[in-house]
Every structure is written in C-alpha cells, then in structure tokens.
Amino acid sequence: MALLPIIVAPDPRLKLTCEPVTEVTDELRQLMDDMLDTMYDAPGIGLAAPQVGVTKRIIVVDVTKNEDEHHPYQMVNPEIKWRSEELLDYEEGCLSLPEQYAQVTRPEKVRVRYLDRDGNSQEVEASDILATCIQHEMDHLDGVLFVDHLSKLRRDLILRKLKKYKAQLPPVKVGAHG
Numbered sequence: 337m338a339l340l341p342i343i344v345a346p347d348p349r350l351k352l353t354c355e356p357v358t359e360v361t362d363e364l365r366q367l368m369d370d371m372l373d374t375m376y377d378a379p380g381i382g383l384a385a386p387q388v389g390v391t392k393r394i395i396v397v398d399v400t401k402n403e404d405e406h407h408p409y410q411m412v413n414p415e416i417k418w419r420s421e422e423l424l425d426y427e428e429g430c431l432s433l434p435e436q437y438a439q440v441t442r443p444e445k446v447r448v449r450y451l452d453r454d455g456n457s458q459e460v461e462a463s464d465i466l467a468t469c470i471q472h473e474m475d476h477l478d479g480v481l482f483v484d485h486l487s488k489l490r491r492d493l494i495l496r497k498l499k500k501y502k503a504q505l506p507p508v509k510v511g512a513h514g
C-alpha cells in the first residue's frame with residue numbers, strides 16, 4: 337500500500353486536460369491501487385489521477401460507507417454515454433479543496449463507458465451519489481473543479497481560503513519518500 341500526496345488547489349496541475357490512456361499497463365494498475373489506498377485513507381469517495389500529479393484519464397470511486405462492503409471502481413478513459421434530464425443537487429467536497437463544500441447541480445443518472453483494470457470495456461448506469469461522484473471525478477480530467485460550477489464570487493472566496501490554508505502547511509521536504 338502506498339499513499340500518494342494529493343495536490344491542493346489552487347494549482348495549475350489541477351487545470352490541465354488529461355491524456356487518454358492507450359494501454360492499461362501494470363504500472364497503471366499499481367497507480368490505480370495506490371489511488372484507492374490514498375482515497376480510503378483521506379478518507380474520500382473519489383479521486384482523479386491529476387490530483388496525484390498524473391495527467392491521464394483515470395479515476396477511482398467508491399461511495400459505499402461500510403468498510404466491509406467496499407465496491408471500488410477503477411475507470412480508465414471514462415466517457416459519459418447518456419445523462420438523465422432529471423437533476424440532483426448535492427453538497428460536494430473534494431480532496432484537493434480540503435474542508436470546502438458547496439451544492440452543485442448535475443444530472444441525477446449517467447451511463448458511463450470505461451476500461452477496467454484489465455483493459456476490458458465496461459458500462460455502468462449510475463444514479464444518485466455514485467453518478468454525482470463519477471461526474472465530479474471526470475470533471476477533474478478536463479481541469480474542472482467543483483468550484484468552477486459556482487459563481488465567480490463563491491469560487492474566488494473558496495480559492496482565497498485555500499491559498500491561506502496552503503501557506504500554513506509545512507514545506508514539503510525535497511527528496512522525501514513515503
């Protein structure tokens with residue numbers, strides 16, 4: 337198990353458009369396992385590769401609450417094939433925006449096509465919090481954060497708070513491992 341450092345906004349690395357994966361390699365399977373470990377440890381319900389500094393179209397999601405019933409998704413090159421017209425308001429947070437929450441409106445249901453960890457094409461129809469979470473993580477792959485769905489006023493307020501929060505963090509040791 338390896339925990340990866342999570343990038344905190346504002347950071348230009350969170351604004352990049354990620355590249356599609358051409359082949360699901362052992363290296364990427366390891367990355368996805370480490371992303372899940374990092375997400376569970378945080379704890380969170382979703383994590384996208386750019387949040388750990390990897391500019392590839394990969395997300396991990398697990399919205400189950402009970403540890404004994406883990407149901408993780410590891411999605412490579414996820415694509416939304418269908419969205420419901422019905423919308424859902426949900427109070428969203430993000431591991432890259434610690435302690436910040438805001439209500440975001442998104443389609444209540446989506447059908448998503450992706451490659452699984454074996455490189456096989458899969459489709460899942462998600463609703464409710466799973467649909468919200470998948471859409472939130474997929475936004476990260478195009479450099480979009482949940483605050484980008486808010487008014488400029490609210491977004492700037494949250495990003496200012498995060499800048500202050502980051503200024504108080506201890507400096508990262510160069511060459512440190514783990």
Ligand code: NI
Nearest residue numbers: 429430431432
């Ligand atoms: Ni996020």
